[in-house]
Amino acid sequence: MAILVTGSTGYLGSYIVSELLQNYHQNVLLLIRSQDQKTAKIKLWKALQLHMDSSKFQQLFNTNIKIFLGDLTDQKFGLGTDEYQFLTKEVQSILHVAASLNRKSEKACLNVNLRGTLEVARLARNILKDHELKRFSHVSTVAVAGVRQNKVILEDEAIDWNISDYDPYARTKKFCEHLLRELLPDIPLTIFRPSIVLGDSRQEKTTQFDMVQAFAFLASLTMLPLRPEDRLDIVNVDFVSQAVTHIHQKKNPRFDTYNLSSGIKSQTCRQITDALSTFQNRHRPFYFPSLIKPVKTMVHLLAKKRNSSLGQLARLLEVFLPYLLWNTVFDNSRIVQETGMSPSRFTDYCYPLYKFATQNNFQYPYQELPTSLEEESHDGSSPTTLG
Numbered sequence: 001m002a003i004l005v006t007g008s009t010g011y012l013g014s015y016i017v018s019e020l021l022q023n024y025h026q027n028v029l030l031l032i033r034s035q036d037q038k039t040a041k042i043k044l045w046k047a048l049q050l051h052m053d054s055s056k057f058q059q060l061f062n063t064n065i066k067i068f069l070g071d072l073t074d075q076k077f078g079l080g081t082d083e084y085q086f087l088t089k090e091v092q093s094i095l096h097v098a099a100s101l102n103r104k105s106e107k108a109c110l111n112v113n114l115r116g117t118l119e120v121a122r123l124a125r126n127i128l129k130d131h132e133l134k135r136f137s138h139v140s141t142v143a144v145a146g147v148r149q150n151k152v153i154l155e156d157e158a159i160d161w162n163i164s165d166y167d168p169y170a171r172t173k174k175f176c177e178h179l180l181r182e183l184l185p186d187i188p189l190t191i192f193r194p195s196i197v198l199g200d201s202r203q204e205k206t207t208q209f210d211m212v213q214a215f216a217f218l219a220s221l222t223m224l225p226l227r228p229e230d231r232l233d234i235v236n237v238d239f240v241s242q243a244v245t246h247i248h249q250k251k252n253p254r255f256d257t258y259n260l261s262s263g264i265k266s267q268t269c270r271q272i273t274d275a276l277s278t279f280q281n282r283h284r285p286f287y288f289p290s291l292i293k294p295v296k297t298m299v300h301l302l303a304k305k306r307n308s309s310l311g312q313l314a315r316l317l318e319v320f321l322p323y324l325l326w327n328t329v330f331d332n333s334r335i336v337q338e339t340g341m342s343p344s345r346f347t348d349y350c351y352p353l354y355k356f357a358t359q360n361n362f363q364y365p366y367q368e369l370p371t372s373l374e375e376e377s378h379d380g381s382s383p384t385t386l387g
């Protein structure tokens with residue numbers, strides 16, 4: 001039997017799958033959007049090359065990975081009867097990581113996050129007709145807490161239906177949690193809520209650049225329209241993926257919901273910009289909180305400029321500015337106490353990340369999968385025969 005993972009070709013999903021494969025030697029069934037197996041394999045390699053070389057990838061592909069070509073927004077993921085049946089028989093637990101993070105698209109968030117999560121919940125119910133499902137883990141977000149200011153939020157305080165949401169992403173992720181709790185009362189359910197997942201504390205490389213780009217832009221300014229003492233709850237992806245995989249496989253986790261965040265140890269804007277200025281041997285920026293309002297208006301106007309790089313940057317900032325201004329952090333005592341792990345300080349690894357991102361023009365220098373491996377498929381020992 002094996003763990004079904006959605007979102008394995010994404011940033012966090014690739015870390016979670018790599019962790020399951022390399023540190024826990026698990027067998028994984030991956031739902032990947034793709035036309036055919038070969039393209040899906042190449043797509044997976046693109047995501048996993050942050051974590052392994054191509055020969056290791058091929059070895060794990062042969063022994064521990066099975067790909068299902070599916071889309072969350074299709075009924076039964078668009079799988080054939082046999083494949084869907086296979087999942088209902090062979091899935092021992094589910095790690096639902098996939099989502100649309102398109103904060104500006106109500107349509108994408110509604111389809112992928114709500115309809116998609118409903119489809120995964122349906123699969124869970126079908127599995128239950130066949131055998132026990134050990135765990136359903138859902139990767140949510142701290143953004144479910146909605147519009148807050150100057151708060152430290154505990155897990156049980158986050159969902160408040162009277163509080164407005166920042167965007168369609170936050171709104172749909174909030175309802176996903178509700179949907180899963182309502183539909184899966186008889187399945188062990190764990191909700192993980194990461195804060196801003198940014199960078200790996202162990203290496204400078206990243207495949208996710210949106211937030212890094214917004215940071216790099218802000219780091220290049222000499223005057224910042226921010227409050228210097230506001231805290232930013234940034235968390236390293238290696239901590240998040242290790243926490244998710246650890247709790248997911250635990251028999252009886254102590255809680256059903258975990259913030260995966262830096263919590264009260266989150267650093268302030270000033271601490272982060274000071275660290276970047278020191279590394280770059282530059283003057284510290286000046287802070288002008290009085291500029292917040294005019295800058296927000298300007299960003300909003302510039303974001304309307306389609307097809308220009310300034311417009312693109314403004315759209316990025318428009319999405320991320322609320323998270324830089326809410327001065328709200330998410331208590332992480334639960335996960336820290338239960339796992340004994342703590343997130344790294346952003347200032348300890350932000351400069352290598354910044355350097356990697358800017359030197360590579362915010363693009364990952366992808367290595368192609370050697371052609372000899374492209375065609376090579378499973379050698380017959382599928383995950384189910386191993387598990």
Ligand SMILES: NC(=O)c1ccc[n+]([C@@H]2O[C@H](COP(=O)([O-])OP(=O)(O)OC[C@H]3O[C@@H](n4cnc5c(N)ncnc54)[C@H](OP(=O)(O)O)[C@@H]3O)[C@@H](O)[C@H]2O)c1
Pocket residue numbers: 006007008009010011012013031032033070071072073096097098099100101112116139140141142173193194195196197198208
């Ligand atoms: N990144 C953060 O800062 C952050 C913070 C808090 C919470 N989270 C949560 O963490 C999770 C992963 O985020 P991420 O940053 O890794 O996102 P990401 O890099 O954009 O990855 C999203 C993944 O979801 C898959 N997906 C999207 N639509 C799909 C569909 N219709 N059918 C099947 N798969 C689909 C994508 O597949 P394709 O490769 O085909 O697009 C991709 O594998 C999400 O649940 C997100 O809400 C992220």
